[in-house]
Amino acid sequence: MSCIFCLIAEKQIPSQCVYESDNIIAFRDLNPQAPVHILVVPKMHITSMNDINSENSGVVAEIFEAINKIAESEGIKESGYRVISNCGDDGCQSVKHLHFHLLGGRKLSETLS
Ligand code: 5GP
Ligand code: ZN
Numbered sequence: 016m017s018c019i020f021c022l023i024a025e026k027q028i029p030s031q032c033v034y035e036s037d038n039i040i041a042f043r044d045l046n047p048q049a050p051v052h053i054l055v056v057p058k059m060h061i062t063s064m065n066d067i068n069s070e071n072s073g074v075v076a077e078i079f080e081a082i083n084k085i086a087e088s089e090g091i092k093e094s095g096y097r098v099i100s101n102c103g104d105d106g107c108q109s110v111k112h113l114h115f116h117l118l119g120g121r122k123l124s125e126t127l128s
Contacts, residue, residue, distance in 0.1 A: 018060055018110075018111070018112050019110055019112070020054075020056050020060075020110055020112035020114060021060050021112060023040065023042060023056075024040050024056065024058040030042035030043070031043040033053055033085060033088070033089070034055075034081055034084065034085050034088075036077065036081065037058075038057060038058055038059070038074050038077055039055060039056065039057055039058060039074060039077055039078055039081055040055075040056055040058060041053050041054065041055040041056070041081060041085055041117075042054055044116070048116075048118060049118040049119060049120050049121055049123065050119070050120025050121055051089045051091055051096070051117065051118065051119040051120040052116065052117070052118055053085060053089070053116075053117040054114045054115070054116060054117075055078050055081055055082055055085070055114065055115045055117060056078075056112060056113065056114040056115075057071070057074040057075075057078065057113055059071065059074065060112055061074075061112070061113040062111050062112065062113065063100075063102045063103060063108060063111065063113055064100055064102045064113065065102060065103070066113070067113070078115055082098060082115065082117055085117060086117065086119070089117075089119065089120070091119035091120055094119065094120075095119065096117060096118060096119030097116075097117075097118045097119065097123050098115050098116065098117055098118075099115070099116040099118065100113070100114065100115045100116070101116075
């Protein structure tokens with residue numbers, strides 16, 4: 016399966032990795048929308064938030080613990096940040112591998128849409 020984020024997790028495609036554990040990897044977005052724009056993804060292929068269940072939800076908890084650490088190492092923990100996960104067509108999810116955008120380093124838009 017040629018899933019781009021699986022290939023990044025397997026190091027078959029290079030990325031600017033900022034955090035890694037056995038189960039997750041975080042790397043800088045190719046097309047950053049803010050001074051800090053990091054994608055945090057499970058190494059296992061989960062297609063979207065629709066596919067989170069009791070068997071794989073542990074990795075989602077790990078992702079949020081990692082986001083906390085990455086926010087600190089990126090220097091945005093105190094100033095604040097936003098976490099977004101797009102799901103499906105209406106959510107404009109372009110990469111069909113669960114990922115969380117961590118955005119910060121500037122005042123973000125007040126609108127969420
Ligand atoms: P989505 O629209 O699915 O929520 O977000 C996908 C994100 O992945 C986009 O922000 C896009 O810039 C980023 N992206 C797509 N392909 C690559 C890639 O090969 N490397 C990196 N680092 N980011 C990517
Ligand atoms: Zn994948």
